[in-house]
Amino acid sequence: MTLIAHSQNMQFDAPLALQSGASVRGYTLAYETYGTLNAQRSNAVLICHALNASHHVAGVYADQPGNVGWWDSMIGPGKPVDTDRFFVIGVNNLGSCFGSTGPMHANPDTGRIYGSDFPVVTVEDWVDAQARLIDALGIERLAAVMGGSLGGMQALSWTLQYPDRVRHAIGVASAPNLTAENIAFNEVARRAITTDPDFHGGHFYEHGVVPKRGLRIARMVGHITYLSDDVMNEKFGRQLRNGLELQYTTQDIEFQIESYLRYQGDKFSEYFDANTYLLITRALDYFDPAKRFDGNLSRALAAARAKFLLVSFTTDWRFSPARSREIVKALLDNGRDISYAEIDAPHGHDAFLLEDPQYLAVVRAYFERIAAEHS
Amino acid sequence: MTLIAHSQNMQFDAPLALQSGASVRGYTLAYETYGTLNAQRSNAVLICHALNASHHVAGVYADQPGNVGWWDSMIGPGKPVDTDRFFVIGVNNLGSCFGSTGPMHANPDTGRIYGSDFPVVTVEDWVDAQARLIDALGIERLAAVMGGSLGGMQALSWTLQYPDRVRHAIGVASAPNLTAENIAFNEVARRAITTDPDFHGGHFYEHGVVPKRGLRIARMVGHITYLSDDVMNEKFGRQLRNGLELQYTTQDIEFQIESYLRYQGDKFSEYFDANTYLLITRALDYFDPAKRFDGNLSRALAAARAKFLLVSFTTDWRFSPARSREIVKALLDNGRDISYAEIDAPHGHDAFLLEDPQYLAVVRAYFERIAAEHS
Secondary structure, three states: OOOEEOOEEEEEOOOEEOOOOOEEOOEEEEEEEEOOOOOOOOOEEEEEOOOOOOOOOOOEEOOEEEEEOOOOOOEEOOOOEEOOOOEEEEEOOOOOOOOOOOOOOEOOOOOOEOHHHOOOOOHHHHHHHHHHHHHHOOOOOEEEEEEEOHHHHHHHHHHHHOHHHEEEEEEEOOOOOOOHHHHHHHHHHHHHHHOOHHHHHHOHHHHOOOOHHHHHHHHHHHHHHHOOHHHHHHHOOOOEOOOOOOOOOOOOOOEHHHHHHHHHHHHHHHHOOHHHHHHHHHHHHHOOOOHHHOOOHHHHHHHOOOEEEEEEEOOOOOOOHHHHHHHHHHHHHOOOOEEEEEEOOOOHHHHHHOOOHHHHHHHHHHHHHHHHHOO | OOOEEOOEEEEEOOOEEOOOOOEEOOEEEEEEEEOOOOOOOOOEEEEEOOOOOOOOOOOEEOOEEEEEOOOOOOEEOOOOEEOOOOEEEEEOOOOOOOOOOOOOOEOOOOOOEOHHHOOOOOHHHHHHHHHHHHHHOOOOOEEEEEEEOHHHHHHHHHHHHOHHHEEEEEEEOOOOOOOHHHHHHHHHHHHHHHOOOOOHHHOHHHHOOOOHHHHHHHHHHHHHHHOOHHHHHHHOOOOEOOOOOOOOOOOOOOEHHHHHHHHHHHHHHHHOOHHHHHHHHHHHHHOOOOHHHOOOHHHHHHHOOOEEEEEEEOOOOOOOHHHHHHHHHHHHHOOOOEEEEEEOOOOHHHHHHOOOHHHHHHHHHHHHHHHHHOO
């Protein structure tokens, strides 16, 4: 049975105070829900998205049968996160470009498009905004909050900001903060965008242009870090685009991997907002719950009350298993209930979006446990 | 004792046929020599450079005491490659931007600056050009050819193109070819350069501009791959540039690693030629001696007659130890004399340029063996 998704908007009039000291007022969050909230309102699962994703988590739109939710392999009727049992909520974060208020919208204070004046948002700000959405949906406590990569950071932050409102947190291919190398890749992407002459300091909308060159480079860099060296070698290796003969060219495509990256970059530059890219990569950079505990993650996670499932993938070099194990250790130091699975998968960071049977089975078993706890 | 270096030029009038089918005529190679060629002409060591380096391998120029050769820790009087014993030759490759004929020079056929019309050069072409230089210096057979990274590829190629002219080949932090991921990083750098509006299809010289935005991005990407995750964390970690407080900015520098990368990018864009960057990364992409042996490296290396020293570094993820071991295995399959050292060093690919005592000791011992063989 195909799940039919409906994109909805929730309007918030009260200002949201942000970590930076700024605030946003009169904002909209785009969201989708799947399944039915039970009478006890105890079966809600919030899904948090990563860099290039949205509230469209599962199913398809009735009028766009090809537009499949980004975690459709995970979420739906009879799937690991079973929408026949759980009321699943997908939400688009503030500052994004897929429906929620973001840089391409008008600032209600000035009437001008925000552009780069959109306030800097953090993982904590997103969680605060998500909590208000949950309030508006009449849900006091989530059965689970779940996400991969940056989404996993939001799940972790929920357990610290709203410890009594989350029963379970599921973080896949995540990390307690970015390494210097992670930040470095983000910075390359940002510099590619901001030094594109079409960026115009982030007010390119007014010039009728888009910094596509920068977005393309940003996406190409990102893609390299999402894949493992192994899977790139397996998929592309040193294959030439034109048979066996070299063309001896520095500017044209010679290898298949180049063709793939250019295609990904071009596609991305057609739909993704440049200011959103800056905001989301910065939210990644900034996330660091241990910062105000002198870097001591165990002390930082002492506030958490939820039970946890963490999943990592052996070939993920962006957020390696070692990073997930840091979270596991810190939670164990606090005597928390934590399940951890390290999945032997070849696909690198991208594995969290793919249909690996072992991975899906681990999540399925965990959600069966959640369902059993409160049946 | 400080070694004083003298940059010299050798002019070649006979055309050099390139792998692409094109040829270069009327070209110059810049080179330096250190030490004295012995009467038997048997103590010559050729040093091949990598992406961002030149013929200025060791010592300083009399009028530029701060301009130290890029491998000065390795080469000089009493150093591992001892210029009191060996006659060491540093050479700048064709297409480079440090003295040898390259894209910023005039094409003798048209009188116009080559720009992107400079022919595509390969590792094999460089080796052919180096062999002519060696001819001109009156050297029939090299005691050793040595290089790191791309320089190691040239050393390997020497043993295949001129098996009887090389007694020893020393390849440090090298690889038998690039992986898809390696090519992908090169392609990001190239696209950043070629899509910079100041690139003008590679004829920016005529417009009085330089594609600095692209060069900066290229260098930033490169730098990330030269360092290990560990050393980046150790040197920069999550340190902020301004104390402990976040500035909440997407465009300004927040983390020290950003400051470092921007500085490296800026510096590089001031002196490196954009067309040279394209040419050298392409030479890296193309190098693949096993290609015409259906990918069988053992068969490809059957032509080699030299003795080998290969060195790799544990944290080098650009050219990992596994890549050096591929070469080792292929040479062993051919019964070659091969020494291999895997150095436990934290610095990633950059380690080949640094003063690691174990690494320097391994090279020193190997060159003592070379000296003893022919003393």
